[in-house]
Amino acid sequence: MHNSRTTKFWDINPQQELLNPADEHHETFPTFESCLKAHGKYETMRFVLRLSPRNHELIDSLKFGIHYVGDISSEVLQAYSTYIHETVHWWQHVGSTSGLLFSLSYLSQTHSNMDELREVIATFGLKKPLKRWADEVLLREGNSAQAKLAKANIAVNNALDVEFYKLYAHSPKQNVAKLVEQQHFESIGHGYHIAYGQLVSMLSAAMDPEFLVLPNAKNWDEQFARLTREQYEGFYWGSPVHVPPVGLHAIYEGQARFVQLQFLNATHAKTPSCQDWREMGYLDGIYVEAFDQFLALSKSDWPEDINDPIIGLFLLVCDLAINPTRGFPLDIESFEDFITDVDVGIRFTRLSLAVVNLPHLRNAIRSYSREEYMEVSEQLTDEAGYDHPLAALEAVSLWVDQSPGLDRLMSEYKTFEFEQMNLPIRVFISHFVSFARDKLLRPEFFCWPGVWMAGERAGDQTIEELWLRHLSLFSDRGDKPGVYPREWPDRDERAVKVMFESFYGTMALYDLTRQWILNDGPFVCDYAWLTENYSQEHANAWANDSFRQIYGVNLKDFEILA
Numbered sequence: 001m002h003n004s005r006t007t008k009f010w011d012i013n014p015q016q017e018l019l020n021p022a023d024e025h026h027e028t029f030p031t032f033e034s035c036l037k038a039h040g041k042y043e044t045m046r047f048v049l050r051l052s053p054r055n056h057e058l059i060d061s062l063k064f065g066i067h068y069v070g071d072i073s074s075e076v077l078q079a080y081s082t083y084i085h086e087t088v089h090w091w092q093h094v095g096s097t098s099g100l101l102f103s104l105s106y107l108s109q110t111h112s113n114m115d116e117l118r119e120v121i122a123t124f125g126l127k128k129p130l131k132r133w134a135d136e137v138l139l140r141e142g143n144s145a146q147a148k149l150a151k152a153n154i155a156v157n158n159a160l161d162v163e164f165y166k167l168y169a170h171s172p173k174q175n176v177a178k179l180v181e182q183q184h185f186e187s188i189g190h191g192y193h194i195a196y197g198q199l200v201s202m203l204s205a206a207m208d209p210e211f212l213v214l215p216n217a218k219n220w221d222e223q224f225a226r227l228t229r230e231q232y233e234g235f236y237w238g239s240p241v242h243v244p245p246v247g248l249h250a251i252y253e254g255q256a257r258f259v260q261l262q263f264l265n266a267t268h269a270k271t272p273s274c275q276d277w278r279e280m281g282y283l284d285g286i287y288v289e290a291f292d293q294f295l296a297l298s299k300s301d302w303p304e305d306i307n308d309p310i311i312g313l314f315l316l317v318c319d320l321a322i323n324p325t326r327g328f329p330l331d332i333e334s335f336e337d338f339i340t341d342v343d344v345g346i347r348f349t350r351l352s353l354a355v356v357n358l359p360h361l362r363n364a365i366r367s368y369s370r371e372e373y374m375e376v377s378e379q380l381t382d383e384a385g386y387d388h389p390l391a392a393l394e395a396v397s398l399w400v401d402q403s404p405g406l407d408r409l410m411s412e413y414k415t416f417e418f419e420q421m422n423l424p425i426r427v428f429i430s431h432f433v434s435f436a437r438d439k440l441l442r443p444e445f446f447c448w449p450g451v452w453m454a455g456e457r458a459g460d461q462t463i464e465e466l467w468l469r470h471l472s473l474f475s476d477r478g479d480k481p482g483v484y485p486r487e488w489p490d491r492d493e494r495a496v497k498v499m500f501e502s503f504y505g506t507m508a509l510y511d512l513t514r515q516w517i518l519n520d521g522p523f524v525c526d527y528a529w530l531t532e533n534y535s536q537e538h539a540n541a542w543a544n545d546s547f548r549q550i551y552g553v554n555l556k557d558f559e560i561l562a
Contacts, residue, residue, distance in 0.1 A: 040052065040055060040082040040083065040085060040086040041086065042086050042089035042090055042093065042472075044093060044102065044103060044106075045106050046483070046507070046529065046530075047093075047103070047473070047474055047503075048472075048474045048475060048476060048483045048529075049086045049087070049089070049090055049472040049474070049475045049476075050086070050475065050476045051079075051082060051083060051086065051475075051476070051478070052478075053478045053479075054079075055079040055082055055083070055478075056477065056478025056479075057478060058075055058076045058079035058080075077264060077267050078264070080263075081260045081261075081263050081264045082260070084259065084260055084263050084449065084450065084453065085256045085257065085259065085260040086256075086472075087470075087471060087472060088255065088256040088259050088260075088449070089252065089256055090470075090471075090472040090473075091435070091446065091470060092252050092255070092256075092322060094428060094431045094432060094435065095431070095432060095435035095436070095439070095446070095470070096322045096323050097322075097323050097324050097325065097328055097329065097392070098169070098248060098322045098323065098324060098342075098344045099252075099322065100199070100328075100428065100429075100432050101195060101196065101199050101328070102166065102169065102170075102248065103428065104199055104202060104203075104425065104428060105162045105165065105166060105195050105198065105199065106162075106510060106514075107202065107424060107425060107510055108158075108162060108195075108198035108199065108201075108202055109158070109159045109162050109510070109513060109514050109517070110509060110510050110513040110514070111198070111201075111202050111205075111425075112158050112198045112201065112202075113154070113155040113158050113159065113513070113517070114550065116151040116152070116154045116155040116158075117130075117155050117513070117516075117517075117551065118551060118552075119151045120151055120152045120155065121551060121552070121553060123148075123151070124152070125559070126553055126557050126558040126559055127558070127559055127561065128515075128516050128519075128522075128523070128558045128559070128560050128561065129515075129516065129517060129518055129519055129520055129561065130152055130155060130156055130516060130517045130518075131156045131159075131160070131517055131518055132520065132561050133152075133561055134149050134152045134153060134156055136561075137149060155517060156184070156517060156518075157184065158194065158198070159514065159517045159518055160182075160184045160185075160518070161186070161190065161191050161194040161195065162191075162194070162195060162198070163518070164179055164182070164184075164185050164191045165191035165192060165194070165195040167179060168188055168191065168241075168247070168343075169247060169248045169343065169344060169345070170247055170248050170249045171247045171248075171249050171250070172243045172244055172246075172247045172345055173243055173244075173245065173246075173247070176241055176243050179241070180241060186236075186237050187228075187234060187235050187236055187237060187239045187241075188234050188239075188241055188242075188339055188343075189224070189227065189232075189234045189235035189239075189338060189339050190224075190228075190235065192327075192338060192339060192342055192343070193220065193224045193338070196217065196327040196328060196342070197217035197220065199328055200214050200215055200216070200217045200327075200328055201217060202422070202425050203328075203425065203429055204216075205422060205425075206409070206421075206422040206425040206426050206429060207403065207405040207406045207408075207409045207426065207429060208399075208403050208405050208406060209405065212402055212403045212405075213329075213395075213398075213399040213402050213403045213406065214328070214329075215327065215328065215329075215330070215331040215332065220332060220335070223332075223335040224335065226335075227335060227336065232336060234339045242346075244343065244345030244346050244348065244349045245293045245297075245345070245349060246289055246290045246293050246345055246348060246349075247344065247345040248322070248344045248345065249286065250286055250289040250290040250293075251290045251318055251321055251322060251344055251345070251348055252322070253286045253287050253289075253290070254286075254287060254288065254289065254290030254291050254294075254314070254318060255290075255315060255318040255319070255322070257282065257283075257287040257288070258291065258306075258311055258314065258315055258450075259315065259448070259449055259450040260282075260450060261277060261282060261306050261450065262306055262311070262315075262448065262450030262451045263449075263450035263451075263453055263454050264450075264454075265305070265306040265307065265450075266450070266451060266453075266454035266455030266458075267454050267455070271305050271306070271307060272305065272306075273304055273305050274302060274303055274304060274305055274306065277306065290314075290318070290348065291314055293348075293349075293352065294314050294317060294348075294352045295310075297349060297352035297353050297355075297356075298352045298353070298355035298356060298362070299355075299356050300355065300362055309362065309363045309364060309365045309366055310362050310363075312365030312366075312368060312372075312448060313355070313361055313362060313364065313365050313376070315447055315448055316365065316373065316376055316377065316380070316447055317348065317351045317352055317355075317380070318348070319389070319443075319446070319447045320347065320351055320377060320380060320381065320386070320389060321344050321345075321347040321348035321351055322344050322347075323389055323392065324341055324342040324343075324344070324347060325341075325386070325387040325389075325391060325392040326338065326341040326342060326387070327341070327342055329392050329395050329396050329399075330387065330391070330392055330395060337385075340385075341386070347384075347386065350384040350385070350386075351380050351381075351384050351386075353384075354379075354380050354383035354384045355380075357383055358379055358380070358383055361376055361379060361380070364376050368444055368447075368448045368451050368452070368457070369444055370442065370443060370444045372444070373443045373444045373447055374390070374443075377389055377390075389443070390440065390443070392436075393436050393437075393439055393440040393443075394440060396432075396433055396436040396437070397436060397437045397440050399433065400433070406433065409426055409429070409430050409433075410430060410433060410434070412426065412430065413430035413431070413433075413434060414491075415491060415492065415495055416488070416491045416492070416495040416496050416498075416499045417492075417495045417498075417499075418430075418499055418502070420502060423499070423502045423503060423506070424503050424506055427473070427499065427503060431470075431473070434469070434470075435470060438466055438469065438470070442462065442463070442466060445463050445466055446466075449467075453467070471486060472486065473485065473486060473500075473503075474486070474500065474503075474504075480532050481528075481529075481531075481532055481534075482529075482530060482531045482532040483504065483529070483530050483531075484500075485497065485499070485500035504530060505546070506546070507527070507530070508525070508527065508542060508543040508546040508547065509546045509547060509550055511543075512525075512543060512546070512547050512555070513547075516558075520561070521560065522558075522560050523543075523555045523558070525539050525540045525543040525544075525555075526539075527539045527542075527543065543555070544556075
């Protein structure tokens, strides 16, 4: 560790804390963890980045600025690498197209169903769960009940289609058996059609109501209906379901782990071998599942160490896989190819297989430069039949000049003084656009941040600015429970606080709407994770008030089906 190389550290006080993953149900609150003991995690349905109290303590012991590696303990470096790992998960969820879809699909279960749910209340009263009630009415009354249940079925099916899409995208091998046995499961293509349609509809309402830059999902309906009529594989009920070897979960974790290892590797005077990292516990389980598949599909061998160009290529394949372009931000070009174009696991498989026909790429990533990113991406996407990643980034970067609504939104992003209507969606899409504009200029940093934050490349002032600009919005703290907004030196503290309170003020609505439609039993108002001075009585009142403002009814008045 006595190394003269410098390590660049920025924003040394990230304010995070540990939650016990055993307290959560994985399918309800998917998490992306830096290690199996949860030294850090990103929670996808709470939008918060967390670190353990010990990692808080270690990171807080550093002062802002440039550090010589020899002056920093290995424990502190490991703690900061965990922070980088979790920040990559934040980038995946707010900066990639697959992550934006995955994150906002939770919100879409409310936004896409509000009108139908209000009509269900007016017509049938308060029934929970709505799915079970509608199924029982249909079972009791037969097909004659379909007409009167139309609005209830729309709400239920919209919510379930999101659940099914997330199960398949997240972990296809583990979840496909659950999907095909579900009576409400239509097809993989249908799930992606609904998920993307709800995404662009939400984004349109928040920033582009005239569809000046966004695809208009209503124009897709006839084409998807045609595929169903023609029994095109993947788009009709009972269609065969093809299962990629890995899904979004394994690819996200593999990307974050190898970024973390590239950072740690650059801080070592003597480069550890991959076997060394394996023996230290970094290369096992979910963290190497995608890499193992990449090596098998591309017919490549395990490298000797983390400096091997094959790892740089793997990270580029991950970057390309998690950023589908069709459906969002670009319009659908070939409806028959929609699943292949947008599913992360399928994209990862095809891009890995492309290496077999491009064997020289195994040794192509050496300088981690923009030029290498551009050239290798072009060859991989041409071989796999995908858009070059810069095509989508360039399109998004032009949106501000083409859409007055987005221009206003990006002005809000600069100050964090967001309009209250659709605020969580406005926050997410503005960060996505900012991320895309910066990635267009420096894609190499966002693909290989580990090598740009330690060692010989660590002194780039532009990289420092990019890192600081794209830190997570929300985190926990090491000294007390709750979720907190990050301090932003270029934004007014009051505006940040208002944004934070408004953002999390909607969480009960999203949670309770999903419970109403899908979950058996009474409503559960568990928001202890959100605040320091937690009172269940206050949480119950707050949650009920949030729900009543939208639907005009109280939680206690629901009939809970036995």
